[in-house]
Amino acid sequence: MSSEKKSADVSSYELDGPLGEGFHLSAAPGPDKMLHIQRRIHEKMEDYKDYSFSATEKRALMIFFDLAQEFDSLEDFFAVCTSVPRSLFNVDCRFYLAVGPDDFIPVGWTESRAPVCSSVPLEKTFDSGHLFIPIRGNIELVDQLPFKPAGDVIGCFELYKMEELSDHQSLFFEKFVNRVGFQLHSKLMRRKGQEHLDFVRNLVKDVGHNVIVPNMYFKLFYNRLRDRIETIRQLREEVHRKSVDEVSQDLDLLYNGLVLQFNEIHSHYEQTSLFLETLLRRQHFEEGRYIVEKRPCNLLKQIIEPQLERYRSRFEDRGIRLDISMGGVPDLEVRIVADVGLISQVYANLFSNAVKYTREETMCDGRRDKFTAYGWEIVDDYFKNGWNGLKLNVFTTGPHLSADDKDKLFQPGFRSDNVGDEYGSGHGLFFVRQVVELHGGEVGYEPQDGGNNFYFILPLGAN
Secondary structure, eight states, X not given: OOHHHHHHOTTEEEEOSTTOTTEEEESSOOHHHHHHHHHHHHHHHHHHHHHTOOHHHHHHHHHXXXXXXXXXXXXHHHHHHHHXXXXXXOOEEEEEEEEEXXXXXXXXXXXXXXXXXXXXXXXXXXXXXXXXXXXXXXXXXXXXXXXXXXXXXXXXXXXXXXXXXXXXXXXXXXXXXXXXXXXXXXXXXXXXXXXXXXXXXXXXXXXXXXXXXXXXXXHHHHHHHHHHHHHHHHHHHHGGGSOHHHHHHHHHHHHHHHHHHHHHHHHHHHHHHHHHHHHTOHHHHHHTSOOOOOEEOOIIIXXXXXXXXXXXXXXXXXXXXXXXXXXOOOSSOOSOEEOHHHHHHHHHHHHHHHHHHOOOEEOTTSOEEOEEEEEEEEETTOSTTSOEEEEEEEEEESOOOOHHHHHHTTSTTOOOTTOTTOOOXXXXXXXXHHHHHHTTXXXXXXXXXXXXXXXXXXXXXXX
16 A cells, blocks of 8 residues: 555555455544544443442453353353353343244253243343343344344343342343343354355355256257257258158258257246246345245146156156156145245256166066156145145155165265266255255155155145
8 A cells, every 4th residue: 555545545545455455444433433432431431430330240241241252152152141140149040032023932041940931021020039131132133033023122131039139230230131132142143144154155056056057958959959950051952952842851850850949948948047036036145045935836837847848858868767656746736835946946956866866676576667756645644733744756766775875865965875977966955955944844765665765745734
């Protein structure tokens, strides 16, 4: 940074180092801001004189601040929050965190058998030896929660077994909890930021696996199209040497081939667009997680058949027979809601794996066969809330997976030892699990006669 730039503007400067080229920083706050900060410092000095905190109380605040910085995880932080009052003032306490609009769960405590309060007050309350001090979220934190907490209360601190409570004790514990709340905000925002970053990293893998890799088939489609264009050129050169019937026959063949080629490219374009629009929704980036847009859908017409058409030629190229013997496939709209784009990608991943890993196998009747089957069945009262489940199956013939592989199938990055030379990232089944769980469902694998069944179960609704 040159001296000329410094002298030209001493109120700000730009960094060209690790923060990035052109990163702008203010060199110092303006005089009005400095005056305000100095005024607040003196006000705080006067406040602390009025507080008249004892040496033990001051020590408690300092110890809490130090340990809140030392222990990084939320679980350890909750333990620090409850341990400081217990260690310095011999007061048992509990820490509650909001998990719904008016729903709190204990996340830290000093006694494992003490009864948990069923209703957390939204204002500071002292009753029967129990002091409740709510923690209100700042605007930035509250706005990022998936729910609107009642009274903007995101947590509550309870101190109990207190025979009496003086005004001074009430003030001290309120100030202590204020510091707990500030640290809670910081740690929640940090975790939110890390989760957001992890989501973006994972999204890059999802786009690569579900869009970029399948998109390479456009090259195959265009190569075929180029071949047909070359055939037209050759036909033009030969037309004077052929009869009208021969030329008509050649043109019919070319026309049918071009129509087929057009349909393949158009179908692939539609599915690629659907996947991109689904994966790159603005809401995903704003929330740092997949936002599921559910709507009633025709499972066969809108999801299964389009994906099956994408992979049909690949099944044929590998000599894999398609079968619908695993239960009926709905040809009418079933009573289920789903994110069409995401569930379509679930089927795309399952069919892609079926193309790569279906093997010829000896069936129970002794014949050799090589096929992929798909279908569905209703599982009564499957979910805890009494809802039925819709079990969706994709079966492939081949040797059974090992017990060790079965336990790791849906973990990120896992690939079995028996995949051979087949290309894969180990991300497909993990993506399947993510999407199904976002729909409130479950994924699974089960060995069956002659092969392996990969399935997922979605909530279908009440009986």
